[in-house]
Amino acid sequence: MASSANQRGKRGKKRVRVAVVFGGQSSEHDVSLRSARTIIGALDPERYEVVPVGITREGRWLTGGDPHRQLTATSPLFALPNGSAADEPVSSDVVVSRPGSLPTGVAGGEVDVIFPVLHGPMGEDGTIQGMLELSGIPYVGSGVLGSAVAMDKAMAKSVLGQAGLPQGDWRLVARRDWERDPERMTEAIAATIGFPCFVKPANMGSSVGVSKAHDPSELPAAMLTAGHHDRRILVEQAINARELEVSVLGNDDPIASVAGEIVPAGEFYDYNAKYIDDDSKLLIPAPIDGATMGQVQELAIAAFRELDLAGLARVDFFLERETGRLLINEVNTIPGFTAISMYPLLWEATGVPLPELVDRLIALALERHAERKPT
Numbered sequence: 001m002a003s004s005a006n007q008r009g010k011r012g013k014k015r016v017r018v019a020v021v022f023g024g025q026s027s028e029h030d031v032s033l034r035s036a037r038t039i040i041g042a043l044d045p046e047r048y049e050v051v052p053v054g055i056t057r058e059g060r061w062l063t064g065g066d067p068h069r070q071l072t073a074t075s076p077l078f079a080l081p082n083g084s085a086a087d088e089p090v091s092s093d094v095v096v097s098r099p100g101s102l103p104t105g106v107a108g109g110e111v112d113v114i115f116p117v118l119h120g121p122m123g124e125d126g127t128i129q130g131m132l133e134l135s136g137i138p139y140v141g142s143g144v145l146g147s148a149v150a151m152d153k154a155m156a157k158s159v160l161g162q163a164g165l166p167q168g169d170w171r172l173v174a175r176r177d178w179e180r181d182p183e184r185m186t187e188a189i190a191a192t193i194g195f196p197c198f199v200k201p202a203n204m205g206s207s208v209g210v211s212k213a214h215d216p217s218e219l220p221a222a223m224l225t226a227g228h229h230d231r232r233i234l235v236e237q238a239i240n241a242r243e244l245e246v247s248v249l250g251n252d253d254p255i256a257s258v259a260g261e262i263v264p265a266g267e268f269y270d271y272n273a274k275y276i277d278d279d280s281k282l283l284i285p286a287p288i289d290g291a292t293m294g295q296v297q298e299l300a301i302a303a304f305r306e307l308d309l310a311g312l313a314r315v316d317f318f319l320e321r322e323t324g325r326l327l328i329n330e331v332n333t334i335p336g337f338t339a340i341s342m343y344p345l346l347w348e349a350t351g352v353p354l355p356e357l358v359d360r361l362i363a364l365a366l367e368r369h370a371e372r373k374p375t
Contacts (some may be wrong), residue, residue, distance in 0.1 A: 025058070043358055
């Protein structure tokens with residue numbers, strides 16, 4: 001346990017011990033490292049004592065020393081500000097815990113709150129949330145139910161559809177069904193969704209595994225790519241639309257940021273466009289009229305509530321060019337916090353700078369935990 005001196009800021013007030021958990025076993029491991037760097041840098045050292053906790057791609061937990069550098073040293077995506085890979089010596093003080101168990105320093109009640117920065121499966125899908133519920137430790141973000149439902153795009157679309165919220169046409173395809181009879185599934189997709197269409201894993205984020213099939217001949221490769229990441233594959237109607245995003249913040253009384261617009265350099269906003277290439281444009285606020293801005297904010301809050309989310313979420317929309325209809329695309333419960341991520345940028349444009357944003361998220365986590373504790 002840290003000494004009382006280390007737990008106190010310059011003004012003598014006890015600091016909040018925040019365990020920032022990053023890395024993880026999903027394909028978004030590297031993105032998580034960038035997000036964690038942003039969040040750790042935004043936490044006021046006079047108010048917070050950061051406890052960095054890394055999770056390797058194999059699921060081992062790293063504490064002590066510098067777990068962030070331990071993981072970034074082998075990350076192909078992570079780079080220092082000058083563009084070079086992390087090449088400083090890795091600390092030998094890092095403690096490795098076995099997969100599937102909270103490190104002793106975290107599980108033993110030595111932190112006040114946990115800030116999970118784990119994008120994708122095994123982090124954003126209710127798994128770590130369930131572990132933290134069992135441990136009784138407050139944590140930032142949605143609970144088990146909201147995290148699991150929002151992570152599974154097909155389940156989220158089902159829930160939002162039942163609530164009458166607008167969406168494009170979609171179809172869920174089991175990988176096994178596709179492998180058994182691709183010709184029959186191709187005919188079914190052509191009849192219900194049509195071409196072009198988007199093919200994506202049901203449980204993944206950051207556009208990992210997403211392809212656009214322009215015609216039936218491109219469908220097998222798209223299904224193979226998506227099926228590599230998940231046994232459940234989502235096929236969605238390709239909509240001629242502008243892409244809007246809204247950030248949501250809160251628990252029972254959430255608020256929405258201004259909407260932003262993404263103008264992808266390619267056919268769609270894929271992984272490379274989000275994290276590697278810088279040719280796409282982010283327009284904040286989005287150049288839309290006041291009525292559309294109000295409507296997209298209302299829909300974002302409605303989706304947040306229907307999925308029983310908490311803390312934070314980013315809701316993505318299509319604004320159909322021909323009709324002006326707003327359609328919900330998907331909801332992300334642990335959105336990116338990289339230097340070019342829309343979630344923090346939208347709040348900054350709304351008047352909530354990053355340090356205040358992380359303050360609010362931690363306060364919301366503690367508030368939610370207090371309300372859920374038995375009286």
